[in-house]
Amino acid sequence: MRLTATRASARRLTGKTRLTITALATTAAAAGFVVIGGASGAQAATPVPAHVFAPYFEAWTGDDPATLSSQSGAKYLTMAFLQTASAGSCTVDWNGSTSMSVSSSTFGSSISTIQANGGNVIPSFGGYTADTTNTEIADSCTNVSSIAAAYESLVTTYNVTRIDLDTEANSLTNSAGIDRRNKAIAQVESWAASTGRTVQFSYTLPTTTSGLDSSGLAVLQNAVSNNARVDVVNIMTFDYYDGATHEMATDTENAANGLYNQLSSLYPSKTSAQKWAMIGVTEMPGIDDYGAAETFTTADAPTVYNWAVSKGINELSFWALQRDNGNCPGTGGQDNCSGISQSQWYFSHTFEPFSGGTTNPGNDFSLSLSPSSASVNPGSSTTAQVSTAVTSGSAQSVSLSASGAPSGVTVSFNPASVTAGGSSTVTFATSSSAAPGTYAITVKGTAASGSHTATYSLTVNGSGTGGGGSLTNGGFESGSLSPWTGQSGDAVVSSPVHSGSHAAVIAPTASQTGELDQTVTLKANTSYTLTGWVQGNYAFIGVSGGASASTWTSSSSWTKLTVSFTTGSSGTVTVFVHGWYSQGNVYADDFSVS
Structure with missing residues (x-):
């Protein structure tokens, strides 16, 4: 052998x-x-x-x-x-x-x-x-x-x-x-x-x-x-x-x-x-x-x-x-x-x-997280996989819960319970008011035989990317559009979503593109990357004002778009996402500027 x-x-x-x-x-x-x-x-x-x-x-x-x-x-x-x-x-x-x-x-x-x-x-x-x-x-x-x-x-x-x-x-x-x-x-x-x-x-x-x-x-x-x-x-x-x-x-x-x-x-x-x-x-x-x-x-x-x-x-x-x-x-x-x-x-x-x-x-199980850490901007979300395995005896039902999340951070599981050997997706969603810092969040699995835990390190980014502000509520997990501003028909929806529990719908008509905007002040004369996930016909994302750059796609499934730009002397730009006249709704989720 x-x-x-x-x-x-x-x-x-x-x-x-x-x-x-x-x-x-x-x-x-x-x-x-x-x-x-x-x-x-x-x-x-x-x-x-x-x-x-x-x-x-x-x-x-x-x-x-x-x-x-x-x-x-x-x-x-x-x-x-x-x-x-x-x-x-x-x-x-x-x-x-x-x-x-x-x-x-x-x-x-x-x-x-x-x-x-x-x-x-x-x-x-x-x-x-x-x-x-x-x-x-x-x-x-x-x-x-x-x-x-x-x-x-x-x-x-x-x-x-x-x-x-x-x-x-x-x-x-x-x-x-x-x-x-x-x-x-x-x-x-x-x-x-x-x-x-x-x-x-x-x-x-x-x-x-x-x-x-x-x-x-x-x-x-x-x-x-x-x-x-x-x-x-x-x-x-x-x-x-x-x-x-x-x-x-x-x-x-x-x-x-x-x-x-x-x-x-x-x-x-x-x-x-x-x-x-x-x-x-x-x-x-x-x-x-x-x-x-x-x-x-x-x-x-x-x-x-x-x-x-x-x-x-x-x-x-x-x-x-x-x-x-x-x-x-x-x-x-x-x-x-x-x-x-x-x-x-x-x-x-x-x-x-x-x-x-x-x-x-005796029946027993193990629990692990992958990945076990991430950094997010306030208003955004991130996910990890909770994996379980039978370590002895037979498979049993494992209920999942979390503790240690700070104010402005919510943790949800899909599904909320698994049979040992199965996995679940855990979502860590932050509101625009979530305080910057690094938090140890305990994910716990509980079964008839007892419980096991794993620790997730969540970093909520602070104000500024090199000294300026940052995009907030990029994942719309607050349940409202604020601080984004939109046009008639724009709203927060619970389906479809790219991650977490919410996304935004942009509603173009014959007379409007349904543009959704958020103005942020970043560090002046600095290169940044805007990323966002979109779904729908003629979905545009980009920046205007102190910088001008955009890209678009047409897709029936979630697609990640990336836009590189450099701020001007003020550092202020307007991040936008919109559709096109009479071309149907566009969905947006998980926007960030880095």
């Missing part, structure tokens, strides 16, 4: 596809106690719960696993990857780097910290890079006992109770390697039984939306023939590369249902509950390697969580912990960010309660 400089041309997969078919013990002993021998005496390892959240940790990044475990709340990590430094070798290192040997000096202290905090790690062998370079140990090494010894070394060095085997790409078609790998699993399980240890194995395999393909199924069939116990099959529910548009939570359920049916054929003596307890799923939060058509959203996470609880599956995971942030919106296939808008550790926080229990997380 690791992102590397080279990728397979047939299937643009990063290391992420190396997820898991997790071989977990099915007996009570498989709760995970491992007795470590040697001079230090026996020590009980932290058990892996029967239901565990264990996201992948990218071991090549230089990040500290104990730090990220603490920050994210994920007590259990699947650490990727272990592979040989070169094809033909029987010695594994972290990331295939001889400077990162399997020893207490490499990750030992961090793993001990995680264990002391009640968790553990699951070392993962293979991954896409190893599986395409013949450095996955069972592909590289032809001695089954040496492969088994490498697995056992992880158990005794780090006091772990589960090993993950991420098998994909070329490793799915290397029949000799498949057979050696499963024979080594059987040897390790025999060794564990004879020494009083419990070792769980997990297989990570790619999947289709209807279950394993024939190559993945062949891995399990070979395990059965070699009497190798596979405790959990953890399927990678992403990177389908089938050209379809996916609803990823639904496809996870469909893929797992297909796997359940395949396990029924492989293990006919197992009960329904035992077969579900053999299943794990690994997601790729956000946009996967294929692209936007395969996006696992923040709304998908609680859906998958609740489904996993209801079925009693063994493992929830995702690729990878370092992706659990929203630092690269719109970018797919990254190993350090999800490509979607999300809060830090959103997916970890949603899945983490799965470890050790089956209690659904």
Whole structure:
């Protein structure tokens, strides 16, 4: 699953596809106690719960696993990857780097910290890079006992109770390697039984939306023939590369249902509950390697969580912990960010309660503003988007409100309530009398689970643009035309509007253009830009008096017009908007001079 400089041309997969078919013990002993021998005496390892959240940790990044475990709340990590430094070798290192040997000096202290905090790690062998370079140990090494010894070394060095085997790409078609790998699993399980240890194995395999393909199924069939116990099959529910548009939570359920049916054929003596307890799923939060058509959203996470609880599956995971942030919106296939808008550790926080229990997380949501600040002239308005997302449990109704707005500023929402996951437009409208200053306005979302807030910084511009006056009531949000002056028929309307709650209608007749004027005194001999939004036939905006400039358009939808001008010695100009004789009404909104 690791992102590397080279990728397979047939299937643009990063290391992420190396997820898991997790071989977990099915007996009570498989709760995970491992007795470590040697001079230090026996020590009980932290058990892996029967239901565990264990996201992948990218071991090549230089990040500290104990730090990220603490920050994210994920007590259990699947650490990727272990592979040989070169094809033909029987010695594994972290990331295939001889400077990162399997020893207490490499990750030992961090793993001990995680264990002391009640968790553990699951070392993962293979991954896409190893599986395409013949450095996955069972592909590289032809001695089954040496492969088994490498697995056992992880158990005794780090006091772990589960090993993950991420098998994909070329490793799915290397029949000799498949057979050696499963024979080594059987040897390790025999060794564990004879020494009083419990070792769980997990297989990570790619999947289709209807279950394993024939190559993945062949891995399990070979395990059965070699009497190798596979405790959990953890399927990678992403990177389908089938050209379809996916609803990823639904496809996870469909893929797992297909796997359940395949396990029924492989293990006919197992009960329904035992077969579900053999299943794990690994997601790729956000946009996967294929692209936007395969996006696992923040709304998908609680859906998958609740489904996993209801079925009693063994493992929830995702690729990878370092992706659990929203630092690269719109970018797919990254190993350090999800490509979607999300809060830090959103997916970890949603899945983490799965470890050790089956209690659904309580309903909760998040709230954000975009943009979170703006400056307006008195009499104008501005808008922002209020976005909500489900952070745990199910979507609920969220009522929106605001506080902290000063006199002369009104805040309105459209709509005033949303279902978590939805958005609303908030309008900040100022009257001509609004006092200049910067104000922190609190936008609040309230639901049955509680409330969340976000702060909006609104600056009401002061008198003068470089020393002069300014246009007021440019958005007509005061509800009247003043200080604009107009002709018969000109008025303030509530529809259509460009933003806020009001706009102006200019009513030309056979004998008038319906001109609406406002005189302002700006700084003398200074360049300015007039902007305004208009709708209608032959809509003109401009300035006259101390400067002369105008432009026009004919449009049935809102159109922004811009006029540049330079004031004269007095700095006074008249801003105008008008239509044309007998050509129909013109609508105007959101005028400003800057």
